[in-house]
Every structure is written in structure tokens, then in C-alpha cells.
Amino acid sequence: MRKFLRKEPLSKEELAAKFDHFPWVQQLVLVLLYDWRFRLVVLALALVVAGFALVLLPIWRSTPPGFEPVYRVKMIDFWQARALRRTALAEIATGRTHDGISTMRSAVSNNPGDMALVREFVDMMRQYGDPHQHTAMAVQNGLWLVQLSRTNLVELELVAGLFDRFLLDDFVVGMLEPLEDRLSPALEAAYAKALFMSRNPSRFAARWARLQSRGIATDDPSLKLVHSAYMAGWTDGASAEAGQRALDEAKENPGSAVLANRLQLIVSEHRRDVETYGRALENLIQMRATSLGDHLVYWQLLAESGRKEKAIELIRSNVYEPRTGDEAITLARVHYEFGFPEEARHVLYKYARHFAVADHLWLSLGNLLIARGEWQSLGQIALEMRDESNPSRAELLCLSLYFEGLSELKQHRESTAEEAFQKAAQVSCENETILLKIAAGMSDAGYPGPAQQLLLKNQRVAENNADYWMLLGKVSYELRDLPTLAYAAAKTHSMRPNDAVAIQNHAAALLSMRSMPQEAIALTLELYRRQPKNPPAILNHAAALAQNRRYSDALRLLQSLDVSRLDESDKTTYHLVLTEILVEQGDYASAEKAANAVDRKFLFAPEIQWFDNALKRIQTKRESQGSQTTDQG
Known part of the structure; x- marks a missing residue:
């Protein structure tokens, strides 16, 4: 029977002898082996280090299971978030709503992946938020809650209520449009209302008819009032009169006065009725329920009615700040149309740096400089867009390189212009509108090669847009790249089967290939x-x-x-x-x-x-x- 020899464990001296070449390590091992008190100290230090690591290192998952990207926070962040939440609730309870919202925002920033905490913050803003001060915060956290919850209908209802209170109807439409066939009754009403409030009356009418046929939500008082506004503005005769009467009656009711006057703005804008619009706007000013966009329309109506001087006076005395990037762009456009291009430039520059997501503002600013031929200023803006101090520099890199290339080209520095365009072609561009703008601009400037590279690199961003394939076909034609041209023409035709240009381009590509004459x-x-x-x-x-x-x-x-x-x-x-x-x-x-x-x-x-x-x-x-x-x- 075979016997197995068991190796004897090393003695303390033998273990220490293994470190003969490292005297200081050997001394440390000897002390550790022979002094039990030193062993306790080392163990205590190890526990302290581990404790500090558990508390101070961002190793704790904050976001829900399966959510990407994963956010990890420190244990101390959990504790701080809880403490700040308690403080925020206490401030709200004592009527200090502004302080409470600011404190709750800090709590969420400490633990952004806690869906319950974000939900509580969104609900707090829905109840107590000030649309003139908290709009950017409402948009950011509302959309973040939708993302965290994976478009859960309960959270969607909460966020839709938040956006409705903040007069962000375009955001409601954008959020609910992809889900329009599976909305809850409450969301059906919110979606239909937002369609009308965002100036889509025909889509509202179609949605209203759909709701009526399914017996959903048409008894909602707010939605019925919206339908009355539709009747007042988009029907004639007795129907229009009945709709206007319903609006006028609702203006006298404190519970519906804000909505009724806001609906009156939309009806009066459609009818180009500056007097009725002005009265409704004054009512909303008294109720502190206006936005800059309401005033922008009023100024334009005044100018149309021959009262441009009055409109300019109001523009000069305006105290309303844009709450969104779109409002900032509209404000700049109004300044430009009224003959104040420098003010338009100032507005775009100021709010491009103000809003966290401002790529469309930078694009508008660049377009303004291009229209005015200010090529040196365009180059300076391009450098500022990707400056280290700009938190959005990564998202703006492609656009800034395009602006730089165009600036260099117009100042007759063709080599540096081409270098900038080539760099832009290698950069990811996540904004579909900006992607197509840059590619079209490079093609028009005589650089179809970088334009094609940019489009192909970012195909996933815009591949569902027929304009993308049309543009890809155009630059491929300029490059005499028949395979890409033929593929792009076929894609355009498949997406626009009845469009004459799409048919002609597809046919021309097939004829140039000389391989499918019957098709x-x-x-x-x-x-x-x-x-x-x-x-x-x-x-x-x-x-x-x-x-x-x-x-x-x-x-x-x-x-x-x-x-x-x-x-x-x-x-x-x-x-x-x-x-x-x-x-x-x-x-x-x-x-x-x-x-x-x-x-x-x-x-x-x-x-x-x-x-x-x-x-x-x-x-x-x-x-x-x-x-x-x-x-x-």
C-alpha cells in the first residue's frame, strides 16, 4: 500500500529565512510572527483601510439592476443623500420651497441612480417648482427618471405632469410620441393636450377622434377645454362660436383660468388676432403664468399689425429669460428679424454657454456668423466650443471642427481647412440634424470625400431618415462612387417610393451600373x-x-x-x-x-x-x- 508523505509546515525561523535578501521585510516578518500585539495592530490597520475603502471609494451600484451605464457611488454619498433628503422635506414643510428643491437637488446629485429618490424629487418639482427658475432642472431630472424606469407608464405620468406644469408641451410630445399606441388613459389625455399646446391642431383633432372612438379620457375637463379651443380656432360658424364661449367662461373660473388663457393665446395666434392675444397675455402676466415664447409671438403679431415700434419697445424692455434652448433660438431670431443682429449673436452666445445641452444653439450661432460672413469670429467660436472649460466639448467636437474648416477655407487657408474637415470626418456625431448639416456643408464647400466619410461613420444616427440617404447619394455622385451611390439611391427609393426624385436617382444609378436593365x-x-x-x-x-x-x-x-x-x-x-x-x-x-x-x-x-x-x-x-x-x- 502506497504511503503519502505529508510535508511538514515551515517553522517561524524557516519562514523568516526566505526573506534573507530583503532585510527590512525579514525584520517585519519576525516581529509579526513573534509579537501578538503587533499582529493586532496590523489587523486593525487592515480593517481601517478596508473600512475607508468601503466608505470612500465609488464601488456601490446606484442604478437599478440591468441599467446601463452603471453608476457607482461611495457609501458616504448614500448617507449624505439621506441626510439631505430629510433636510429638503423639512424645508418644504416649513414653506421654504426654493431651499427645499435646491437641497433635494443636492441629494439626487449624491445618489443619481436611486430611482425612488429621483421620483420624489420630480414630484416635488411638479408640486412646488417655479417654471421661471427650475425648468432646466425639471427637464434634466424628468428625462432621467424616464430613462431610469425604462419608460414605465407610472413614471411617465409623473413626468408628463411635471412637463405640463412647466409648459414644456414639446417635451411631452417627444416623450410620448414613440409610445402613442400603448398609453394609459391619463397619458392619452396628456398626449392629446400636449399636441394642441405645441401647435399641432391637426394631430390633436385626429387624436381626439381616436379617443372618442375608443371611449378614452374625453370626459377630462382640461381635455374638453382644449377641444373647445380647437373648435374656436379651427372650425367656423356655430361650432367656432360655441368653442369661444366655452373659453370665455373658463377664463372666469379660477380653477381653469390659466389653461383657458393659454388656449386663447393659441387660438388668437392662429387667427392673427393681436388684440385678443394681448388681453389673454395680460391675464397670464397677472397670474405669473407666461413664458418668453408667449411674448415672442406677441411681438411678432404687433409687427404684423403695423405696430413695430411698440414691438421693439417691448423687446428692449424684456425681462424674461429663455427657459430652453429652443426659446433662446427663437429670441435670437426675433432680434435678427427686427434688425438687431448683434443682440441676436449675444443671445446665442450667452445661452449656448448656459444650457447643458446646447449643440443646436452653437449651430444657430455658427449659422448667424456664416450668414454675416464673420469668418474670423467663426474660427474663434470653433476653438471655444472644444475648450477644456466647456463641459459639452466632446459632443461639440465634430461641429467645431466643421466651423474651423469653413473659417479657414473662407480665409484662403485651404490646407488647414482640409485638415479640419478630415478630422471632423473621423469624429462621432450623435445629433442627426447637425450630422446632415455638417456633411451638406462640407460637400457644398467642395469636400465630398470627408462628407461621405462622416456620413458612413455615423450611419446608425440617421439611417431611418431618407434625407440621410439622399445626401449620401449626392456626395457619392460627386466622388463617382457608384456602389455607394446605387445603395443610397435604393434606400432613398424604398423610404420614398412615390417621390419623383428618388425614383429618378434610383433609375439613373441602375442605368450607370448597366447590370439590371429590366428593373x-x-x-x-x-x-x-x-x-x-x-x-x-x-x-x-x-x-x-x-x-x-x-x-x-x-x-x-x-x-x-x-x-x-x-x-x-x-x-x-x-x-x-x-x-x-x-x-x-x-x-x-x-x-x-x-x-x-x-x-x-x-x-x-x-x-x-x-x-x-x-x-x-x-x-x-x-x-x-x-x-x-x-x-x-
């Missing part, structure tokens, strides 16, 4: 039937007929065109198709004349390959005829 002729025939006198439609259909070997029909179409009125690109298409027809009909002399009028710079690779083969056939035939003539001689 091409189906498209060109549809377009030709719609636009029988449109030269591009005629040319494309003639090309499709020729590629389907219907040469006589193709020639008749070409003969219906006045070549002198075609642009250079269409002239090349005309002579290329004519060359194909004449070669196939055996008229090589006429084909050679047509081929001489073809400008290769307008051709794609498959067309060039076909054209070269056609020229070889023409040359071969000419040489053959020359040989025969010589032999006969």
Missing part, C-alpha cells in the same frame, strides 16, 4: 408617364430602352429632345445613349460623331468600360472598311 426600365417608365416633358425623365427612359435592346423606341425619344437646351451632364447622357443605339444599328459613322461629344468626366466606371468597348468596335469597323477600300483600289 431600370420599370422605374424610368413610371417616371416618364408622370413627367413626359421632363428631359432627365426622357433621357433615362431612352437609356433604359436602349439597354433593353429597344433601339427604335429609344431613338424616337431622343429625337424629341432639343439638345441645345440640355446641360453638360445631360448632353453627355444623350450622346452616350445615341452612341449605343447607332452602334447596335450598325451606323458606325454616325456613332463615331456621337461618341466624340461624350465627356468622360460625367461617366461612371461601368459606363467608361462599355464606352471604350464601343469605341473599339467603331475603330475596328472603320479599319475594316478602310482595308476593303484599299483592296478594291
Whole structure:
């Protein structure tokens, strides 16, 4: 039977001897092994370090399970958040609502992933928040709660109530629109109301009819009043009179006066009734229930009615601050339209730095500088956008590089302009509007290459937008990149199947590829039937007929065109198709004349390959005829 030898444990001396090459470590080990009091001290220190790590290191998950990205906080942050919450509730209870909201905001910043805490804060702002002071905070935390809860309907109702109180109807629409087929009755009412309040009366009417057919929420007093406003503004006769009477009665009721007057603003704006608008606005001022946007509309109505001086006086004395980036842009536009471009620039610059999410403000500021030709200022703004002090510099990087490139180009520094555009093309751009603006701008400036790179890199951002594919097709055409052009044209056509431009571009791409003539002729025939006198439609259909070997029909179409009125690109298409027809009909002399009028710079690779083969056939035939003539001689 085999016996296993068990290794004896090392003695203290043997263990210490293993550290002979490190004397100070050896001494420490000996003290640790022979002095029990030292061992206790070391253990206590280890526990203290572990305790400090547990309390002071951000290792505790704050966000709900499965939520991405994960937020981790310190234990001390948990404790501080609880203490601040208790303080905030005490301040609210004693009527110090402003202090309570500020303290609760600090509590949430200590533990932002605690959904119960964020929900309590959102509800606190819904009840006690001041729309003139807390709008940015309401938007940020309301949307954050929706994100944390994964669009839970209960939380959506709370946030919709918050946004409604803060007059943020566009945010309600944007939040609920993706879920419009699975809303709760309360959210159905909130969504329909927000549609009307955000100046979408036709969509409100459709939603109202849908709710009535399903028996949902139409007995809600607020929603019924909104419907009365719709009747007052968008119907005629007795229906409009009944709607206006309902609004006037609601203005006398303290419980509905604010909503009724706000609805009156919308009706009066639609009817361009400056007097009624002014009275409703004055009522809302007395109730402290106006926004800057209400005043902006009033100033524009005054100007339309011939009272521009009064409007300018009100603009000059305005004390209302923009609560959102959109309001800031509208304020700047009003200043610009009234002849105050410097004030418009000041507004955009001020609030671009004020709002946390301000990419559209920087874009508007850049557009203003571009319109005024202030290229040096545009370059300075570009540098400031990505300065270390700007918390949004990462999101603004692509736009700032585009502005820098445009500034350099207009100051005749082409090499640095191209370098900036190339850098912009390598940057992620998460804003669809800005992405398309930058790509279109680079293409218009003569840089389709960086524009195409930018679009392809950020395809996921805008791939559901037909304008993205249209623009990608345009820059690919400029680059003579037929595979990308054909794919983009097909995508555009699939998203806009009845659009004439989309049909024409798809057909033209197929014809240039010369690989799917039957598909091409189906498209060109549809377009030709719609636009029988449109030269591009005629040319494309003639090309499709020729590629389907219907040469006589193709020639008749070409003969219906006045070549002198075609642009250079269409002239090349005309002579290329004519060359194909004449070669196939055996008229090589006429084909050679047509081929001489073809400008290769307008051709794609498959067309060039076909054209070269056609020229070889023409040359071969000419040489053959020359040989025969010589032999006969």
C-alpha cells in the first residue's frame, strides 16, 4: 500500500529565512510572527483601510439592476443623500420651497441612480417648482427618471405632469410620441393636450377622434377645454362660436383660468388676432403664468399689425429669460428679424454657454456668423466650443471642427481647412440634424470625400431618415462612387417610393451600373408617364430602352429632345445613349460623331468600360472598311 508523505509546515525561523535578501521585510516578518500585539495592530490597520475603502471609494451600484451605464457611488454619498433628503422635506414643510428643491437637488446629485429618490424629487418639482427658475432642472431630472424606469407608464405620468406644469408641451410630445399606441388613459389625455399646446391642431383633432372612438379620457375637463379651443380656432360658424364661449367662461373660473388663457393665446395666434392675444397675455402676466415664447409671438403679431415700434419697445424692455434652448433660438431670431443682429449673436452666445445641452444653439450661432460672413469670429467660436472649460466639448467636437474648416477655407487657408474637415470626418456625431448639416456643408464647400466619410461613420444616427440617404447619394455622385451611390439611391427609393426624385436617382444609378436593365426600365417608365416633358425623365427612359435592346423606341425619344437646351451632364447622357443605339444599328459613322461629344468626366466606371468597348468596335469597323477600300483600289 502506497504511503503519502505529508510535508511538514515551515517553522517561524524557516519562514523568516526566505526573506534573507530583503532585510527590512525579514525584520517585519519576525516581529509579526513573534509579537501578538503587533499582529493586532496590523489587523486593525487592515480593517481601517478596508473600512475607508468601503466608505470612500465609488464601488456601490446606484442604478437599478440591468441599467446601463452603471453608476457607482461611495457609501458616504448614500448617507449624505439621506441626510439631505430629510433636510429638503423639512424645508418644504416649513414653506421654504426654493431651499427645499435646491437641497433635494443636492441629494439626487449624491445618489443619481436611486430611482425612488429621483421620483420624489420630480414630484416635488411638479408640486412646488417655479417654471421661471427650475425648468432646466425639471427637464434634466424628468428625462432621467424616464430613462431610469425604462419608460414605465407610472413614471411617465409623473413626468408628463411635471412637463405640463412647466409648459414644456414639446417635451411631452417627444416623450410620448414613440409610445402613442400603448398609453394609459391619463397619458392619452396628456398626449392629446400636449399636441394642441405645441401647435399641432391637426394631430390633436385626429387624436381626439381616436379617443372618442375608443371611449378614452374625453370626459377630462382640461381635455374638453382644449377641444373647445380647437373648435374656436379651427372650425367656423356655430361650432367656432360655441368653442369661444366655452373659453370665455373658463377664463372666469379660477380653477381653469390659466389653461383657458393659454388656449386663447393659441387660438388668437392662429387667427392673427393681436388684440385678443394681448388681453389673454395680460391675464397670464397677472397670474405669473407666461413664458418668453408667449411674448415672442406677441411681438411678432404687433409687427404684423403695423405696430413695430411698440414691438421693439417691448423687446428692449424684456425681462424674461429663455427657459430652453429652443426659446433662446427663437429670441435670437426675433432680434435678427427686427434688425438687431448683434443682440441676436449675444443671445446665442450667452445661452449656448448656459444650457447643458446646447449643440443646436452653437449651430444657430455658427449659422448667424456664416450668414454675416464673420469668418474670423467663426474660427474663434470653433476653438471655444472644444475648450477644456466647456463641459459639452466632446459632443461639440465634430461641429467645431466643421466651423474651423469653413473659417479657414473662407480665409484662403485651404490646407488647414482640409485638415479640419478630415478630422471632423473621423469624429462621432450623435445629433442627426447637425450630422446632415455638417456633411451638406462640407460637400457644398467642395469636400465630398470627408462628407461621405462622416456620413458612413455615423450611419446608425440617421439611417431611418431618407434625407440621410439622399445626401449620401449626392456626395457619392460627386466622388463617382457608384456602389455607394446605387445603395443610397435604393434606400432613398424604398423610404420614398412615390417621390419623383428618388425614383429618378434610383433609375439613373441602375442605368450607370448597366447590370439590371429590366428593373431600370420599370422605374424610368413610371417616371416618364408622370413627367413626359421632363428631359432627365426622357433621357433615362431612352437609356433604359436602349439597354433593353429597344433601339427604335429609344431613338424616337431622343429625337424629341432639343439638345441645345440640355446641360453638360445631360448632353453627355444623350450622346452616350445615341452612341449605343447607332452602334447596335450598325451606323458606325454616325456613332463615331456621337461618341466624340461624350465627356468622360460625367461617366461612371461601368459606363467608361462599355464606352471604350464601343469605341473599339467603331475603330475596328472603320479599319475594316478602310482595308476593303484599299483592296478594291
